[in-house]
Amino acid sequence: MALSIYNSFSRKKELFEPITAGYAGMYVCGPTVSGESHLGHARPYITFDIVNRYLQFKKLKVRYVRNITDAGHFEEEGREAEDKVSKKAQLERMEPMELVQKYTNLFHWAMKQFNCIEPSIEPTATGHIVEQIGMIEDIIAKGYAYAINGSVYFDVKKYAANYDYGKLSGRVLEDLIDAGNREVVSRDLEGQNEKRDTADFALWKSAPPEHIMRWKSPWGEGFPGWHIECSAMATKYLGANFDIHGGGMDLLFPHHESEIAQSTICNHSAPAKYWMHNNMITINGRKMGKSYNNVIKLTELFSGSHPLLSQPFHPMTIRFFILQSHYRSPLDFSNDALLASEKAFKRLWEAFEVLKNLSSENNEIASDKELDEKINNWLNEFELFMDDDFSSPKVIANMFELSPLINSFKDGIIPIKSISHHTLHLLKEKFKFFLEDIFGLISIDSNNNQILNPVMELLLDLRKEAKLKKDFATSDKIRNQLTAMGFVIKDEKDGGTSWGIG
């Protein structure tokens, strides 16, 4: 009954105990809306959607905060400071906020396709400049940041002297400084090295004249550093201490490490009790990311317009594909893997539909005690597996154990009275609950077409008549032509006929 979560901070599975009984606060690093979301982005948002749903199932009132990074991320380390968002905006001849709005809308659309529940609060970085400035002022006042040439940097060395810097990501300060020095030397000799130390990170950056996105601050016009936005917004909406902070593994360092440092100075404690990080989606064994030029955008996935894709893939196929592996394992993408997921999901969903229509004989006692018990065990494990750090693949495996049984009940291969009506009821209830409410999966096909339904009924009726007259030429013609059009015709064991698309 107790939920355990793998905490990246302790590198152990820990029992989840909410800070305030009955409530859970969760902050998840949201997208940078300077471009279209790709398959890699789908993973954290689907993963934490499941977490959100499951926490609610555990009777917790969840406040789920997921930000929109619409100020762009800024390059540092001696290279010309450049806002990605404003750079791209010039290329596309759009206002920065227009661009940001476009990709925000697209992101929301994609989340809807995936049937992700909206976060409780979705704050934007540009909407919280005041809070960020306030936090920076606080850090300066406490002596852990310094302003220079209109920019403000966090003093990592000083922080590390008094606190444990690098604990989350397993880093040692000296290594960082060494690495930083190497970078500067190899990358850019004439970079304006205004930072006291290479390990320091920016809280506020002075904006060069061509920079479009800029705000007034005590240090001059500029824009906030990357890490401060999450700290400011998380603190504002979840308080100094909240339960879960989530994001992709690639954010461990420097992003989350820096968040911890900032919050520790301002709020005297690390922000989150549990840190959760999902692993990457890889493609040919390599992380999918802009830098590798190997991304498959979500729109391409849904439409099938990509050289690596043989066909369009339904958002639910993607969701199922992601759920079939554990969120902390790397997941390798391929067209074949998606095809396999598509087929598997279809089969599972069909069993679910069959299950809905099963009816028991109201027998209190199962005629096959062993089977009855087996089914109850599989069902009980649904929750046990999810309690064990959200092991969705195991739950799905159990569902696949149950599917042939469900089909056998329907076909009469196994009599329905083998299990008690109570077990059947539980089977229906849990299957539906975990599939729809926890996993957030919805039907993939659109059989409820108002215009098509009567037409299909007519055709199948004609075919049935032909079959009765043993006029197989006619019945096969109807079936074959429908098949050619993309319909699947299934003759059921009970004499009826069902149909589907694809």
Add this chain to the structure above:
RNA sequence: GGUCCUGUGGCCGAGUGGCUAGGCUAAGCUCUGCAAAAGCUUCUACAGCGGUUCGAAUCCGCUCGGGACCUCCA
């Protein structure tokens, strides 16, 4: 170079030392007018070497391979 993760059958993927996850593909069988669907069965996996153990895919060591982070990145 540093830190960390990882290597499972044709493919994708679970695996808490002992009791063959699961899915996809393929083959066979049952059912069926034929097919599809469904059901059943089969395809004998744990990178290599050594160690601990009564017993290891699972723990330890070494070797080889892959990856992530150290720079924007989910």
